[in-house]
Amino acid sequence: xxxxxxxTTLDATRSAVAAARARGQRVGFVPTMGALHAGHLSLIRxxxxxxxxxxxxxxxxxxxxxxxxxxxRYPRPFEKDLAxxxxxxxxxxxxxTAEVVYPPFFKTFVEVTGLQNVLCGATRPGHFRGxxxxxxxxxxxxxxxxxxxxxxxxxxxxxxxxxVRDLHLSVEMVLCPxxxxxxxxxxxxxxxxxxxxxxxxxxxxxxxxxxxxERIAAGDRLTxxxxxxxxxxxxxxPGARLDYAAIVDFERLEPIDVLSGxxxxxxxxxxxxxxxxxxxLVDVSPA
Amino acid sequence: xxxxxxxTTLDATRSAVAAARARGQRVGFVPTMGALHAGHLSLIRxxxxxxxxxxxxxxxxxxxxxxxxxxxRYPRPFEKDLAxxxxxxxxxxxxxTAEVVYPPFFKTFVEVTGLQNVLCGATRPGHFRGxxxxxxxxxxxxxxxxxxxxxxxxxxxxxxxxxVRDLHLSVEMVLCPxxxxxxxxxxxxxxxxxxxxxxxxxxxxxxxxxxxxERIAAGDRLTxxxxxxxxxxxxxxPGARLDYAAIVDFERLEPIDVLSGxxxxxxxxxxxxxxxxxxxLVDVSPA
Numbered sequence: 001x002x003x004x005x006x007x008t009t010l011d012a013t014r015s016a017v018a019a020a021r022a023r024g025q026r027v028g029f030v031p032t033m034g035a036l037h038a039g040h041l042s043l044i045r046x047x048x049x050x051x052x053x054x055x056x057x058x059x060x061x062x063x064x065x066x067x068x069x070x071x072x073r074y075p076r077p078f079e080k081d082l083a084x085x086x087x088x089x090x091x092x093x094x095x096x097t098a099e100v101v102y103p104p105f106f107k108t109f110v111e112v113t114g115l116q117n118v119l120c121g122a123t124r125p126g127h128f129r130g131x132x133x134x135x136x137x138x139x140x141x142x143x144x145x146x147x148x149x150x151x152x153x154x155x156x157x158x159x160x161x162x163x164v165r166d167l168h169l170s171v172e173m174v175l176c177p178x179x180x181x182x183x184x185x186x187x188x189x190x191x192x193x194x195x196x197x198x199x200x201x202x203x204x205x206x207x208x209x210x211x212x213x214e215r216i217a218a219g220d221r222l223t224x225x226x227x228x229x230x231x232x233x234x235x236x237x238p239g240a241r242l243d244y245a246a247i248v249d250f251e252r253l254e255p256i257d258v259l260s261g262x263x264x265x266x267x268x269x270x271x272x273x274x275x276x277x278x279x280x281l282v283d284v285s286p287a
Numbered sequence: 288x289x290x291x292x293x294x295t296t297l298d299a300t301r302s303a304v305a306a307a308r309a310r311g312q313r314v315g316f317v318p319t320m321g322a323l324h325a326g327h328l329s330l331i332r333x334x335x336x337x338x339x340x341x342x343x344x345x346x347x348x349x350x351x352x353x354x355x356x357x358x359x360r361y362p363r364p365f366e367k368d369l370a371x372x373x374x375x376x377x378x379x380x381x382x383x384t385a386e387v388v389y390p391p392f393f394k395t396f397v398e399v400t401g402l403q404n405v406l407c408g409a410t411r412p413g414h415f416r417g418x419x420x421x422x423x424x425x426x427x428x429x430x431x432x433x434x435x436x437x438x439x440x441x442x443x444x445x446x447x448x449x450x451v452r453d454l455h456l457s458v459e460m461v462l463c464p465x466x467x468x469x470x471x472x473x474x475x476x477x478x479x480x481x482x483x484x485x486x487x488x489x490x491x492x493x494x495x496x497x498x499x500x501e502r503i504a505a506g507d508r509l510t511x512x513x514x515x516x517x518x519x520x521x522x523x524x525p526g527a528r529l530d531y532a533a534i535v536d537f538e539r540l541e542p543i544d545v546l547s548g549x550x551x552x553x554x555x556x557x558x559x560x561x562x563x564x565x566x567x568l569v570d571v572s573p574a
Binding site for chain 1: 297301390392393394395396397398399400401402419423424427428449450452453454455456457538539
Protein backbone atom coordinates (compact mmCIF):
# COMPACT_ATOMS: atom_id res chain seq x y z
CA UNK A 1 0.00 0.00 0.00
CA UNK A 2 1.17 3.48 -0.90
CA UNK A 3 0.77 6.26 1.64
CA UNK A 4 -1.25 9.16 0.17
CA UNK A 5 0.49 12.39 -0.70
CA UNK A 6 -0.03 14.75 2.23
CA UNK A 7 -0.37 18.50 1.57
CA THR A 8 -0.92 21.42 3.92
CA THR A 9 -0.62 24.41 1.55
CA LEU A 10 -2.75 25.71 -1.30
CA ASP A 11 0.10 25.61 -3.82
CA ALA A 12 1.12 22.01 -3.14
CA THR A 13 -2.52 20.90 -3.28
CA ARG A 14 -3.19 22.73 -6.54
CA SER A 15 0.01 21.40 -8.14
CA ALA A 16 -0.86 17.80 -7.27
CA VAL A 17 -4.40 18.15 -8.60
CA ALA A 18 -3.19 19.94 -11.74
CA ALA A 19 -0.73 17.11 -12.39
CA ALA A 20 -3.52 14.54 -12.03
CA ARG A 21 -5.72 16.50 -14.42
CA ALA A 22 -2.84 16.80 -16.89
CA ARG A 23 -2.68 12.98 -16.80
CA GLY A 24 -6.36 12.99 -17.83
CA GLN A 25 -7.60 11.81 -14.43
CA ARG A 26 -11.03 12.70 -13.11
CA VAL A 27 -10.65 14.36 -9.70
CA GLY A 28 -12.96 13.14 -6.91
CA PHE A 29 -13.14 14.98 -3.59
CA VAL A 30 -14.35 13.92 -0.15
CA PRO A 31 -14.25 16.85 2.31
CA THR A 32 -14.17 15.65 5.94
CA MET A 33 -13.40 16.84 9.45
CA GLY A 34 -11.41 13.61 10.03
CA ALA A 35 -12.36 11.07 12.73
CA LEU A 36 -13.17 8.90 9.75
CA HIS A 37 -15.74 6.12 10.19
CA ALA A 38 -17.39 3.68 7.82
CA GLY A 39 -19.69 6.44 6.57
CA HIS A 40 -16.73 8.49 5.36
CA LEU A 41 -15.11 5.35 3.95
CA SER A 42 -18.22 4.65 1.86
CA LEU A 43 -17.79 8.08 0.26
CA ILE A 44 -14.09 7.47 -0.34
CA ARG A 45 -14.81 4.05 -1.91
CA UNK A 46 -17.41 5.57 -4.21
CA UNK A 47 -14.87 8.25 -5.23
CA UNK A 48 -12.19 5.60 -5.71
CA UNK A 49 -14.51 3.60 -7.97
CA UNK A 50 -15.45 6.62 -10.09
CA UNK A 51 -12.31 8.77 -10.24
CA UNK A 52 -8.68 8.43 -11.26
CA UNK A 53 -7.51 10.79 -8.51
CA UNK A 54 -9.11 10.86 -5.05
CA UNK A 55 -8.62 13.80 -2.70
CA UNK A 56 -9.71 13.72 0.95
CA UNK A 57 -9.52 16.88 3.03
CA UNK A 58 -9.21 16.59 6.80
CA UNK A 59 -9.99 19.93 8.40
CA UNK A 60 -11.95 20.64 11.58
CA UNK A 61 -13.58 23.84 10.39
CA UNK A 62 -13.86 26.38 13.22
CA UNK A 63 -16.49 28.58 11.54
CA UNK A 64 -19.16 25.86 11.62
CA UNK A 65 -18.98 25.45 15.42
CA UNK A 66 -20.97 27.67 17.75
CA UNK A 67 -19.23 29.30 20.74
CA UNK A 68 -20.54 26.63 23.13
CA UNK A 69 -20.08 23.66 20.82
CA UNK A 70 -17.41 20.96 20.76
CA UNK A 71 -14.70 22.49 18.54
CA UNK A 72 -11.95 21.98 21.14
CA ARG A 73 -12.81 18.40 21.97
CA TYR A 74 -13.85 17.25 18.50
CA PRO A 75 -11.86 14.02 17.90
CA ARG A 76 -8.69 14.38 15.81
CA PRO A 77 -7.20 10.86 15.44
CA PHE A 78 -4.92 11.82 12.57
CA GLU A 79 -2.71 8.69 12.49
CA LYS A 80 -5.79 6.47 12.38
CA ASP A 81 -7.33 8.61 9.61
CA LEU A 82 -4.11 8.43 7.63
CA ALA A 83 -4.09 4.61 7.94
CA UNK A 84 -7.73 4.46 6.79
CA UNK A 85 -7.00 6.68 3.78
CA UNK A 86 -3.97 4.54 2.93
CA UNK A 87 -6.09 1.38 3.09
CA UNK A 88 -8.63 2.99 0.74
CA UNK A 89 -5.91 4.01 -1.73
CA UNK A 90 -6.59 7.74 -1.42
CA UNK A 91 -4.19 9.72 -3.61
CA UNK A 92 -4.01 13.00 -1.72
CA UNK A 93 -4.87 14.15 1.79
CA UNK A 94 -5.20 17.92 2.20
CA UNK A 95 -4.74 18.70 5.89
CA UNK A 96 -4.36 22.45 6.29
CA THR A 97 -4.11 24.51 9.46
CA ALA A 98 -6.86 27.01 10.26
CA GLU A 99 -4.48 29.82 9.26
CA VAL A 100 -4.14 28.45 5.73
CA VAL A 101 -7.90 28.23 5.23
CA TYR A 102 -8.69 31.42 7.17
CA PRO A 103 -5.81 33.88 6.77
CA PRO A 104 -5.68 36.93 9.05
CA PHE A 105 -8.31 39.63 8.39
CA PHE A 106 -10.60 37.04 6.82
CA LYS A 107 -13.96 38.67 5.98
CA THR A 108 -15.90 36.67 3.37
CA PHE A 109 -18.81 34.31 4.02
CA VAL A 110 -21.32 32.50 1.82
CA GLU A 111 -24.96 32.50 2.89
CA VAL A 112 -27.55 30.16 1.45
CA THR A 113 -30.53 32.17 2.60
CA GLY A 114 -33.82 30.47 3.43
CA LEU A 115 -32.31 26.99 3.72
CA GLN A 116 -29.72 27.72 6.39
CA ASN A 117 -31.80 28.84 9.37
CA VAL A 118 -34.31 25.97 9.65
CA LEU A 119 -33.92 22.44 11.13
CA CYS A 120 -30.32 22.10 12.41
CA GLY A 121 -29.70 25.74 11.47
CA ALA A 122 -32.31 26.90 13.99
CA THR A 123 -30.40 25.18 16.82
CA ARG A 124 -26.96 25.99 15.44
CA PRO A 125 -26.97 29.63 14.24
CA GLY A 126 -24.13 30.30 11.81
CA HIS A 127 -23.38 26.59 11.36
CA PHE A 128 -24.37 26.33 7.70
CA ARG A 129 -22.80 29.66 6.87
CA GLY A 130 -19.55 28.13 8.13
CA UNK A 131 -20.14 24.91 6.20
CA UNK A 132 -20.98 26.65 2.91
CA UNK A 133 -18.02 29.00 3.27
CA UNK A 134 -15.44 26.28 3.97
CA UNK A 135 -16.75 23.98 1.24
CA UNK A 136 -16.62 26.80 -1.32
CA UNK A 137 -13.06 27.54 -0.21
CA UNK A 138 -12.10 23.85 -0.43
CA UNK A 139 -13.73 23.56 -3.87
CA UNK A 140 -11.74 26.58 -5.06
CA UNK A 141 -8.51 25.07 -3.74
CA UNK A 142 -9.02 21.48 -4.92
CA UNK A 143 -11.15 22.25 -8.02
CA UNK A 144 -12.65 18.76 -8.14
CA UNK A 145 -14.77 17.34 -10.96
CA UNK A 146 -17.03 15.57 -8.48
CA UNK A 147 -17.58 15.79 -4.71
CA UNK A 148 -19.12 13.21 -2.37
CA UNK A 149 -21.33 13.95 0.63
CA UNK A 150 -23.27 11.75 3.04
CA UNK A 151 -27.05 11.87 3.31
CA UNK A 152 -26.55 11.77 7.10
CA UNK A 153 -26.10 15.54 6.87
CA UNK A 154 -29.08 15.95 4.54
CA UNK A 155 -29.61 19.67 5.15
CA UNK A 156 -25.92 20.30 4.60
CA UNK A 157 -26.07 18.39 1.31
CA UNK A 158 -29.19 20.28 0.22
CA UNK A 159 -27.54 23.64 1.01
CA UNK A 160 -24.31 22.75 -0.78
CA UNK A 161 -26.17 21.52 -3.86
CA UNK A 162 -28.03 24.87 -3.87
CA UNK A 163 -24.75 26.77 -3.48
CA VAL A 164 -23.15 24.91 -6.39
CA ARG A 165 -26.16 25.61 -8.59
CA ASP A 166 -26.50 29.27 -7.58
CA LEU A 167 -22.81 30.08 -7.96
CA HIS A 168 -22.48 28.20 -11.27
CA LEU A 169 -19.72 25.95 -9.95
CA SER A 170 -18.60 23.12 -12.23
CA VAL A 171 -18.65 20.43 -9.54
CA GLU A 172 -20.85 17.36 -9.77
CA MET A 173 -22.44 16.66 -6.38
CA VAL A 174 -22.99 13.03 -5.31
CA LEU A 175 -25.11 12.19 -2.26
CA CYS A 176 -24.34 8.79 -0.66
CA PRO A 177 -26.57 6.69 1.63
CA UNK A 178 -26.30 6.73 5.42
CA UNK A 179 -24.15 3.95 6.92
CA UNK A 180 -25.53 2.46 10.15
CA UNK A 181 -24.47 0.23 13.02
CA UNK A 182 -26.19 -3.18 13.21
CA UNK A 183 -28.81 -1.73 15.59
CA UNK A 184 -29.61 1.14 13.23
CA UNK A 185 -27.62 3.99 14.82
CA UNK A 186 -26.29 6.23 12.06
CA UNK A 187 -22.49 6.45 12.12
CA UNK A 188 -21.17 9.76 13.42
CA UNK A 189 -17.83 11.00 14.69
CA UNK A 190 -19.79 12.23 17.72
CA UNK A 191 -21.03 8.74 18.72
CA UNK A 192 -17.82 8.35 20.75
CA UNK A 193 -19.19 10.98 23.16
CA UNK A 194 -22.07 8.67 24.19
CA UNK A 195 -22.06 6.85 27.55
CA UNK A 196 -22.92 3.14 27.61
CA UNK A 197 -26.52 3.93 28.58
CA UNK A 198 -26.86 6.67 25.98
CA UNK A 199 -25.43 4.37 23.31
CA UNK A 200 -28.09 1.77 24.16
CA UNK A 201 -30.89 4.33 23.71
CA UNK A 202 -29.43 6.06 20.65
CA UNK A 203 -31.00 3.72 18.03
CA UNK A 204 -34.34 5.32 18.94
CA UNK A 205 -33.75 7.92 16.20
CA UNK A 206 -33.73 5.30 13.48
CA UNK A 207 -36.61 3.43 15.13
CA UNK A 208 -38.73 6.59 14.89
CA UNK A 209 -37.82 7.04 11.24
CA UNK A 210 -38.64 3.40 10.44
CA UNK A 211 -41.96 3.71 12.28
CA UNK A 212 -42.87 6.75 10.19
CA UNK A 213 -41.68 5.08 7.00
CA GLU A 214 -43.94 2.07 7.71
CA ARG A 215 -46.94 4.31 8.28
CA ILE A 216 -46.26 6.05 4.97
CA ALA A 217 -45.98 2.66 3.24
CA ALA A 218 -49.33 1.77 4.83
CA GLY A 219 -50.89 4.85 3.22
CA ASP A 220 -50.62 7.67 5.81
CA ARG A 221 -50.25 11.08 4.12
CA LEU A 222 -50.84 13.66 6.89
CA THR A 223 -47.55 14.74 8.46
CA UNK A 224 -48.66 16.02 11.88
CA UNK A 225 -49.66 12.62 13.34
CA UNK A 226 -46.37 11.17 12.06
CA UNK A 227 -44.32 13.91 13.68
CA UNK A 228 -46.29 13.34 16.90
CA UNK A 229 -45.37 9.65 16.82
CA UNK A 230 -41.69 10.54 16.83
CA UNK A 231 -42.13 13.20 19.53
CA UNK A 232 -43.89 10.72 21.82
CA UNK A 233 -41.34 8.01 21.22
CA UNK A 234 -38.39 10.32 22.03
CA UNK A 235 -40.29 11.68 25.06
CA UNK A 236 -40.54 8.24 26.61
CA UNK A 237 -36.87 7.37 25.92
CA PRO A 238 -34.66 7.68 29.06
CA GLY A 239 -31.93 10.32 28.68
CA ALA A 240 -33.22 11.59 25.33
CA ARG A 241 -34.31 15.19 24.72
CA LEU A 242 -35.86 16.13 21.40
CA ASP A 243 -34.30 19.03 19.51
CA TYR A 244 -36.63 18.73 16.51
CA ALA A 245 -38.68 16.24 14.54
CA ALA A 246 -39.63 17.53 11.11
CA ILE A 247 -41.15 16.45 7.84
CA VAL A 248 -40.22 18.89 5.09
CA ASP A 249 -40.13 19.26 1.35
CA PHE A 250 -36.51 18.35 0.41
CA GLU A 251 -36.30 21.14 -2.18
CA ARG A 252 -37.36 24.01 0.08
CA LEU A 253 -36.81 22.48 3.54
CA GLU A 254 -40.22 23.88 4.49
CA PRO A 255 -42.75 21.93 6.60
CA ILE A 256 -45.57 20.31 4.65
CA ASP A 257 -48.99 19.21 5.88
CA VAL A 258 -49.53 16.45 3.36
CA LEU A 259 -46.82 14.11 2.08
CA SER A 260 -46.04 14.47 -1.63
CA GLY A 261 -42.92 14.39 -3.77
CA UNK A 262 -39.38 14.20 -2.36
CA UNK A 263 -39.71 14.48 1.40
CA UNK A 264 -37.10 14.67 4.16
CA UNK A 265 -38.00 13.18 7.54
CA UNK A 266 -35.42 14.46 9.99
CA UNK A 267 -34.72 14.13 13.70
CA UNK A 268 -32.27 15.75 16.09
CA UNK A 269 -32.04 14.41 19.63
CA UNK A 270 -29.81 15.35 22.53
CA UNK A 271 -28.32 12.72 24.84
CA UNK A 272 -26.77 14.89 27.52
CA UNK A 273 -24.60 17.40 25.65
CA UNK A 274 -24.32 15.13 22.60
CA UNK A 275 -26.61 15.97 19.71
CA UNK A 276 -27.42 13.17 17.26
CA UNK A 277 -29.16 13.58 13.93
CA UNK A 278 -30.70 11.11 11.52
CA UNK A 279 -33.06 11.22 8.54
CA UNK A 280 -34.66 9.38 5.69
CA LEU A 281 -35.58 10.65 2.26
CA VAL A 282 -38.81 9.28 0.79
CA ASP A 283 -40.40 9.80 -2.58
CA VAL A 284 -44.14 9.93 -2.04
CA SER A 285 -46.28 9.53 -5.12
CA PRO A 286 -49.55 11.52 -5.08
CA ALA A 287 -52.19 9.39 -3.29
CA UNK B 288 -13.00 44.81 -37.72
CA UNK B 289 -14.44 41.56 -36.47
CA UNK B 290 -17.61 41.64 -34.37
CA UNK B 291 -17.04 39.92 -31.01
CA UNK B 292 -18.62 36.55 -30.37
CA UNK B 293 -21.84 37.17 -28.42
CA UNK B 294 -23.00 34.62 -25.83
CA THR B 295 -26.01 34.59 -23.54
CA THR B 296 -25.72 31.13 -21.94
CA LEU B 297 -23.27 29.56 -19.49
CA ASP B 298 -22.40 26.68 -21.81
CA ALA B 299 -21.62 28.81 -24.84
CA THR B 300 -19.50 31.16 -22.72
CA ARG B 301 -17.57 28.33 -21.10
CA SER B 302 -16.97 26.61 -24.44
CA ALA B 303 -15.57 29.76 -26.01
CA VAL B 304 -13.28 30.43 -23.03
CA ALA B 305 -12.17 26.78 -22.90
CA ALA B 306 -11.30 26.92 -26.60
CA ALA B 307 -9.23 30.05 -26.03
CA ARG B 308 -7.43 28.43 -23.11
CA ALA B 309 -6.80 25.30 -25.21
CA ARG B 310 -5.08 27.62 -27.71
CA GLY B 311 -2.83 28.75 -24.87
CA GLN B 312 -4.40 32.19 -24.59
CA ARG B 313 -4.50 34.14 -21.35
CA VAL B 314 -8.10 35.06 -20.56
CA GLY B 315 -8.76 38.66 -19.48
CA PHE B 316 -12.16 39.70 -18.16
CA VAL B 317 -13.86 43.09 -17.82
CA PRO B 318 -17.22 42.78 -16.04
CA THR B 319 -19.50 45.76 -16.80
CA MET B 320 -23.12 46.87 -16.61
CA GLY B 321 -22.82 48.22 -20.16
CA ALA B 322 -23.31 51.92 -20.99
CA LEU B 323 -19.62 51.82 -21.75
CA HIS B 324 -17.60 55.02 -21.49
CA ALA B 325 -13.91 55.85 -21.79
CA GLY B 326 -13.36 54.46 -18.26
CA HIS B 327 -14.56 51.02 -19.32
CA LEU B 328 -12.61 51.30 -22.54
CA SER B 329 -9.41 51.91 -20.59
CA LEU B 330 -9.98 48.59 -18.79
CA ILE B 331 -10.69 46.81 -22.07
CA ARG B 332 -7.54 48.26 -23.67
CA UNK B 333 -5.44 47.13 -20.72
CA UNK B 334 -6.96 43.64 -21.02
CA UNK B 335 -6.37 43.67 -24.80
CA UNK B 336 -2.70 44.61 -24.26
CA UNK B 337 -2.13 41.87 -21.67
CA UNK B 338 -4.32 38.95 -22.78
CA UNK B 339 -4.80 36.76 -25.82
CA UNK B 340 -8.55 36.49 -25.22
CA UNK B 341 -10.64 39.38 -23.90
CA UNK B 342 -14.10 38.81 -22.41
CA UNK B 343 -16.47 41.68 -21.57
CA UNK B 344 -19.69 40.94 -19.70
CA UNK B 345 -22.62 43.33 -20.07
CA UNK B 346 -25.16 42.67 -17.35
CA UNK B 347 -27.19 45.16 -15.35
CA UNK B 348 -27.15 43.24 -12.07
CA UNK B 349 -30.48 43.60 -10.22
CA UNK B 350 -29.17 42.46 -6.81
CA UNK B 351 -26.86 45.46 -6.43
CA UNK B 352 -29.69 48.00 -6.79
CA UNK B 353 -31.79 49.06 -3.83
CA UNK B 354 -35.60 49.08 -4.12
CA UNK B 355 -35.65 52.86 -4.74
CA UNK B 356 -32.61 53.02 -7.00
CA UNK B 357 -32.32 53.35 -10.76
CA UNK B 358 -32.43 49.71 -11.95
CA UNK B 359 -35.30 50.33 -14.37
CA ARG B 360 -33.89 53.48 -15.94
CA TYR B 361 -30.19 52.48 -15.89
CA PRO B 362 -28.96 53.14 -19.46
CA ARG B 363 -28.78 50.07 -21.73
CA PRO B 364 -27.39 51.29 -25.11
CA PHE B 365 -26.53 47.81 -26.32
CA GLU B 366 -25.84 48.62 -30.00
CA LYS B 367 -23.45 51.40 -29.00
CA ASP B 368 -21.71 49.08 -26.50
CA LEU B 369 -21.36 46.40 -29.16
CA ALA B 370 -19.78 48.92 -31.54
CA UNK B 371 -17.36 50.05 -28.82
CA UNK B 372 -16.35 46.45 -28.04
CA UNK B 373 -15.88 45.78 -31.74
CA UNK B 374 -13.65 48.83 -32.08
CA UNK B 375 -11.55 47.61 -29.12
CA UNK B 376 -11.21 44.11 -30.64
CA UNK B 377 -12.98 42.35 -27.77
CA UNK B 378 -13.19 38.60 -28.41
CA UNK B 379 -16.32 37.69 -26.48
CA UNK B 380 -19.27 39.60 -25.04
CA UNK B 381 -21.27 37.71 -22.42
CA UNK B 382 -24.72 39.32 -22.26
CA UNK B 383 -26.98 37.07 -20.18
CA THR B 384 -30.55 37.68 -19.06
CA ALA B 385 -31.27 37.98 -15.33
CA GLU B 386 -32.80 34.47 -15.44
CA VAL B 387 -29.52 32.95 -16.60
CA VAL B 388 -27.52 34.58 -13.83
CA TYR B 389 -30.26 34.22 -11.18
CA PRO B 390 -32.28 31.09 -11.88
CA PRO B 391 -35.59 30.58 -10.04
CA PHE B 392 -35.31 29.77 -6.30
CA PHE B 393 -31.93 31.48 -6.15
CA LYS B 394 -30.71 31.58 -2.53
CA THR B 395 -26.95 32.10 -2.31
CA PHE B 396 -25.15 35.36 -1.51
CA VAL B 397 -21.57 36.30 -0.71
CA GLU B 398 -20.93 38.72 2.13
CA VAL B 399 -17.64 40.51 2.66
CA THR B 400 -18.32 41.43 6.26
CA GLY B 401 -16.82 44.58 7.75
CA LEU B 402 -15.97 46.16 4.41
CA GLN B 403 -19.45 46.14 2.87
CA ASN B 404 -21.48 48.33 5.24
CA VAL B 405 -19.30 51.45 5.40
CA LEU B 406 -18.90 54.36 2.92
CA CYS B 407 -21.18 53.63 -0.09
CA GLY B 408 -22.46 50.51 1.70
CA ALA B 409 -23.94 52.65 4.49
CA THR B 410 -26.07 54.55 1.97
CA ARG B 411 -26.77 51.52 -0.23
CA PRO B 412 -27.57 48.54 2.04
CA GLY B 413 -27.15 45.24 0.21
CA HIS B 414 -25.31 46.88 -2.70
CA PHE B 415 -21.93 45.23 -2.14
CA ARG B 416 -23.53 41.91 -1.29
CA GLY B 417 -25.08 42.06 -4.76
CA UNK B 418 -21.78 43.12 -6.34
CA UNK B 419 -19.72 40.40 -4.64
CA UNK B 420 -22.31 37.76 -5.48
CA UNK B 421 -22.58 38.62 -9.17
CA UNK B 422 -18.83 38.95 -9.63
CA UNK B 423 -18.24 35.56 -8.00
CA UNK B 424 -20.88 34.08 -10.31
CA UNK B 425 -19.32 35.74 -13.36
CA UNK B 426 -15.85 34.56 -12.32
CA UNK B 427 -17.18 31.00 -12.00
CA UNK B 428 -18.77 31.20 -15.44
CA UNK B 429 -15.91 32.91 -17.30
CA UNK B 430 -13.02 31.53 -15.21
CA UNK B 431 -10.63 34.31 -16.23
CA UNK B 432 -6.92 34.43 -15.49
CA UNK B 433 -7.10 38.15 -14.81
CA UNK B 434 -9.90 40.63 -14.20
CA UNK B 435 -9.86 44.43 -14.57
CA UNK B 436 -11.67 46.92 -12.34
CA UNK B 437 -11.72 50.71 -12.18
CA UNK B 438 -10.48 52.63 -9.17
CA UNK B 439 -13.57 54.83 -9.56
CA UNK B 440 -15.39 52.15 -7.55
CA UNK B 441 -12.59 51.88 -5.01
CA UNK B 442 -14.64 50.24 -2.26
CA UNK B 443 -15.99 47.71 -4.75
CA UNK B 444 -12.45 46.90 -5.86
CA UNK B 445 -11.26 46.58 -2.26
CA UNK B 446 -14.16 44.22 -1.44
CA UNK B 447 -13.62 42.09 -4.54
CA UNK B 448 -9.88 41.80 -3.90
CA UNK B 449 -10.74 40.64 -0.36
CA UNK B 450 -13.27 38.13 -1.71
CA VAL B 451 -10.76 36.69 -4.16
CA ARG B 452 -8.17 36.33 -1.40
CA ASP B 453 -10.60 34.88 1.16
CA LEU B 454 -12.18 32.36 -1.20
CA HIS B 455 -8.82 31.29 -2.69
CA LEU B 456 -9.86 32.17 -6.23
CA SER B 457 -7.18 31.93 -8.91
CA VAL B 458 -7.95 35.28 -10.51
CA GLU B 459 -5.41 38.08 -10.73
CA MET B 460 -7.07 41.40 -9.88
CA VAL B 461 -5.94 44.56 -11.71
CA LEU B 462 -7.05 48.00 -10.54
CA CYS B 463 -6.97 50.72 -13.25
CA PRO B 464 -6.86 54.52 -12.81
CA UNK B 465 -9.94 56.75 -12.94
CA UNK B 466 -10.64 58.35 -16.33
CA UNK B 467 -11.90 61.95 -16.15
CA UNK B 468 -13.49 64.61 -18.30
CA UNK B 469 -11.33 67.66 -19.12
CA UNK B 470 -12.83 69.50 -16.13
CA UNK B 471 -12.04 66.66 -13.74
CA UNK B 472 -15.44 64.94 -13.51
CA UNK B 473 -14.90 61.19 -13.17
CA UNK B 474 -16.57 59.27 -15.99
CA UNK B 475 -19.70 57.41 -14.92
CA UNK B 476 -22.63 55.86 -16.74
CA UNK B 477 -24.80 57.94 -14.40
CA UNK B 478 -23.40 61.29 -15.60
CA UNK B 479 -26.09 61.26 -18.32
CA UNK B 480 -28.68 61.81 -15.57
CA UNK B 481 -27.22 65.28 -14.77
CA UNK B 482 -28.98 68.47 -15.87
CA UNK B 483 -26.89 71.19 -17.52
CA UNK B 484 -26.59 73.05 -14.21
CA UNK B 485 -25.74 69.90 -12.26
CA UNK B 486 -23.12 68.98 -14.84
CA UNK B 487 -21.49 72.38 -14.38
CA UNK B 488 -21.25 71.88 -10.62
CA UNK B 489 -20.25 68.19 -10.70
CA UNK B 490 -16.47 68.74 -10.99
CA UNK B 491 -16.61 69.94 -7.37
CA UNK B 492 -15.95 66.35 -6.23
CA UNK B 493 -12.57 66.23 -7.94
CA UNK B 494 -11.81 69.80 -6.83
CA UNK B 495 -12.30 68.73 -3.21
CA UNK B 496 -10.02 65.73 -3.68
CA UNK B 497 -7.32 67.86 -5.33
CA UNK B 498 -7.58 70.43 -2.52
CA UNK B 499 -7.05 67.68 0.07
CA UNK B 500 -4.23 66.14 -1.95
CA GLU B 501 -2.44 69.52 -2.07
CA ARG B 502 -2.75 69.95 1.69
CA ILE B 503 -1.28 66.49 2.19
CA ALA B 504 1.58 67.35 -0.17
CA ALA B 505 2.11 70.49 1.90
CA GLY B 506 2.51 68.34 5.04
CA ASP B 507 -0.95 68.10 6.61
CA ARG B 508 -1.42 64.78 8.43
CA LEU B 509 -4.58 65.21 10.54
CA THR B 510 -7.66 63.95 8.68
CA UNK B 511 -10.49 65.85 10.39
CA UNK B 512 -9.60 69.33 9.06
CA UNK B 513 -9.21 67.84 5.58
CA UNK B 514 -12.63 66.17 5.73
CA UNK B 515 -14.08 69.49 6.94
CA UNK B 516 -12.60 71.27 3.92
CA UNK B 517 -14.53 68.94 1.61
CA UNK B 518 -17.74 69.23 3.66
CA UNK B 519 -17.61 73.02 3.51
CA UNK B 520 -16.87 73.10 -0.21
CA UNK B 521 -19.80 70.76 -1.02
CA UNK B 522 -22.06 72.74 1.34
CA UNK B 523 -21.50 75.95 -0.61
CA UNK B 524 -22.03 74.26 -4.02
CA PRO B 525 -25.50 74.98 -5.50
CA GLY B 526 -27.58 71.81 -5.97
CA ALA B 527 -25.05 69.55 -4.21
CA ARG B 528 -25.88 67.49 -1.11
CA LEU B 529 -23.11 65.59 0.63
CA ASP B 530 -23.64 61.86 1.20
CA TYR B 531 -20.23 61.30 2.78
CA ALA B 532 -16.67 62.58 2.80
CA ALA B 533 -14.24 60.10 4.30
CA ILE B 534 -10.55 59.46 4.77
CA VAL B 535 -9.97 55.78 5.53
CA ASP B 536 -7.26 53.16 5.63
CA PHE B 537 -7.54 51.39 2.23
CA GLU B 538 -6.96 47.95 3.76
CA ARG B 539 -9.68 48.11 6.43
CA LEU B 540 -11.83 50.97 5.09
CA GLU B 541 -11.89 52.34 8.63
CA PRO B 542 -11.58 56.07 9.41
CA ILE B 543 -8.16 57.21 10.57
CA ASP B 544 -7.22 60.29 12.57
CA VAL B 545 -3.71 60.65 11.21
CA LEU B 546 -2.68 60.00 7.63
CA SER B 547 -0.29 57.07 7.18
CA GLY B 548 0.17 54.27 4.67
CA UNK B 549 -2.24 53.59 1.82
CA UNK B 550 -5.18 55.91 2.31
CA UNK B 551 -8.46 56.28 0.43
CA UNK B 552 -10.02 59.74 0.25
CA UNK B 553 -13.59 59.26 -0.93
CA UNK B 554 -16.59 61.44 -1.63
CA UNK B 555 -20.21 60.76 -2.50
CA UNK B 556 -22.43 63.69 -3.46
CA UNK B 557 -26.04 63.86 -4.56
CA UNK B 558 -27.17 66.19 -7.33
CA UNK B 559 -30.92 65.80 -7.14
CA UNK B 560 -31.55 62.02 -7.30
CA UNK B 561 -28.19 61.38 -8.99
CA UNK B 562 -25.42 60.18 -6.71
CA UNK B 563 -21.84 60.75 -7.88
CA UNK B 564 -18.73 59.24 -6.30
CA UNK B 565 -15.04 59.99 -6.68
CA UNK B 566 -11.85 59.20 -4.82
CA UNK B 567 -8.09 59.33 -4.77
CA LEU B 568 -5.66 56.82 -3.30
CA VAL B 569 -2.58 58.30 -1.66
CA ASP B 570 0.45 56.63 -0.16
CA VAL B 571 1.47 58.69 2.84
CA SER B 572 4.93 58.06 4.19
CA PRO B 573 5.27 58.44 7.97
CA ALA B 574 5.96 62.13 8.71
